[in-house]
Amino acid sequence: MHPKLRNLLKIILRSLAIATLKKFQPEIVGVTGTAGKTSTKNAIFSVLSPHWRVRATRANYNTEIGLPMTILGGWPKPGGAGFWIWVIISSAFRLVLPKFLLKYPQILVLEYGADRPGDIKRLLEIAKPRLGVITAIGDIPVHVEFYDDIEGVIREKGRLIEALPASGSAAFNADDLQTKKIEIKTRAKSLTFGFSTEADVRITRFETKLGPNNRPEGISFKLEYKDTIIPVRISGTLGRPQAYAAAAAATVGIMHNLNLVQISEALSDFKPPKHRLSVLKGIRQSYVIDDSYNSSPIAATSALETLSEIPAKRKIAILGDMRELGNYSKTAHEKLGNQAAGICDILITIGTKSQTTRQCAILNGLDETKTLHFENIAMAKGQLAPLIKAGDLVLIKGSLSIGLKAAVEELKDKNPI
Incomplete structure (x- = not known):
C-alpha cells in the first residue's frame, strides 16, 4: 500500500x-x-x-x-x-x-x-x-x-x-x-x-x-x-x-x-497460539518444540530452559537470530550460546548473528563437531532432516524474519497419529 x-x-x-x-x-x-x-x-x-x-x-x-x-x-x-x-x-x-x-x-x-x-x-x-x-x-x-x-x-x-x-x-x-x-x-x-x-x-x-x-x-x-x-x-x-x-x-x-x-x-479451554512452544510429533519418532513465531533474549532463554527439563535421548536446538537488539545483539547471542552449551547435544544456528551463539557454545564446552551453522534458512533446507533420530527432542526458536517455520515443516511428522 x-x-x-x-x-x-x-x-x-x-x-x-x-x-x-x-x-x-x-x-x-x-x-x-x-x-x-x-x-x-x-x-x-x-x-x-x-x-x-x-x-x-x-x-x-x-x-x-x-x-x-x-x-x-x-x-x-x-x-x-x-x-x-x-x-x-x-x-x-x-x-x-x-x-x-x-x-x-x-x-x-x-x-x-x-x-x-x-x-x-x-x-x-x-x-x-x-x-x-x-x-x-x-x-x-x-x-x-x-x-x-x-x-x-x-x-x-x-x-x-x-x-x-x-x-x-x-x-x-x-x-x-x-x-x-x-x-x-x-x-x-x-x-x-x-x-x-x-x-x-x-x-x-x-x-x-x-x-x-x-x-x-x-x-x-x-x-x-x-x-x-x-x-x-x-x-x-x-x-x-x-x-x-x-x-x-x-x-x-x-x-x-x-x-x-x-x-x-x-x-481448561485455553488454547495457546501456534508456534509458541507447541508440541509436535516429529519425523522418525522424534518430537519438535515449535517456538518459531518470534524470539527475544527472555523468550529464547525460557525456551532453552524448557528443553533442558524434558528427558530425551538427544536434545537438539535450532536457533535463529534474535533481531532488533541493536548494540545489545552480540551480548544477547553470547549469553544464549553459553546457556546452550550446557543443554544441547547438537546445536544448529541459522542467521548472520547467531554465529556468535555457536562460537560461544563451543567456547563453553560443546563439541564443535556437534554444531552446524547456516547463513540463512534457504541454505539449511534439506540439511536438517537427515540429522534427526528416534527419541530426539528438537527445539526450533528464532525471530520471525529468519523463517524457521520452514524448519518446522521439514522436521514435523506429516501424518501424525
Whole structure:
C-alpha cells in the first residue's frame, strides 16, 4: 500500500474506532510487554468470555491499524482495496444504528505493541484501558534497536500503566525486575503474578506432563491466591511462558470478582497460539518444540530452559537470530550460546548473528563437531532432516524474519497419529 494511502487509512480507522468506543463504552483491558502478549491476551479471553461478551485482538493486531480493527469488529486478515472499503462502510453504518440492535462486546482485550518510541502513546490516543497487564520485559528487550537504551523501552511500555485511572487496575509479572520500575508509577490498584513467593497470584508445582516414551504432552501447575489453590493443566504446549499467561489471566479474572474455581474451569479451554512452544510429533519418532513465531533474549532463554527439563535421548536446538537488539545483539547471542552449551547435544544456528551463539557454545564446552551453522534458512533446507533420530527432542526458536517455520515443516511428522 502506498504510504499516503496507508496514512489516510490510519486516520479513518482511528476516527471510526474512537467514535465506536464513545458510543458503546466497553471496558478495555490492555496488554503489553516484550514477550508473551498474545498468549496472555488469549488466556484473558478464555477466563472472561464465559461471563461477558468479550472480543480480543486477533493474532497480533497491535498497531495503529490492527488495534482499530479489533475495536471495529472481529475482522479476518486484511485484504485489498475492496476489503478496506467494506470495513469503513460497515463500521460507519454501525455508528448510526441503535445500540440495542447490536451486541457489541462488553469487554475488549487489546494488545498494545511498541516497536518504536511513541507507538503506545499513539495507541492510547485511540483506546485507554481501565485495566493494564505487563507480561514481561527482560534484561534485553526486543525492539531495543529503535530506542536510545533499555530504559527507553521500559518507559514506552510504562505509558500504558501510567494512563490507567486511579479507579483502574494493573497486573504485573512479579518475577521480572524491569516491570517493578513501571509498577511504582501507577495510581491504579495492582496485583502481581508469577513464581515468586511475593506474587499475589502464585504459580507453584509446575511440571511438564509426559506420556509414553517420554512424549511431551503439556504442562500442569497450581495457582494460589490468598487461601485458595487450584490446579491448571494445559495440553499441547510446554514451558513456563504459558503458565505466566494463565496466571496473568487469573489475575485479571480476580480483578473482575471471579473466584479461582471459575477461573480454573475457564482455563481448561485455553488454547495457546501456534508456534509458541507447541508440541509436535516429529519425523522418525522424534518430537519438535515449535517456538518459531518470534524470539527475544527472555523468550529464547525460557525456551532453552524448557528443553533442558524434558528427558530425551538427544536434545537438539535450532536457533535463529534474535533481531532488533541493536548494540545489545552480540551480548544477547553470547549469553544464549553459553546457556546452550550446557543443554544441547547438537546445536544448529541459522542467521548472520547467531554465529556468535555457536562460537560461544563451543567456547563453553560443546563439541564443535556437534554444531552446524547456516547463513540463512534457504541454505539449511534439506540439511536438517537427515540429522534427526528416534527419541530426539528438537527445539526450533528464532525471530520471525529468519523463517524457521520452514524448519518446522521439514522436521514435523506429516501424518501424525
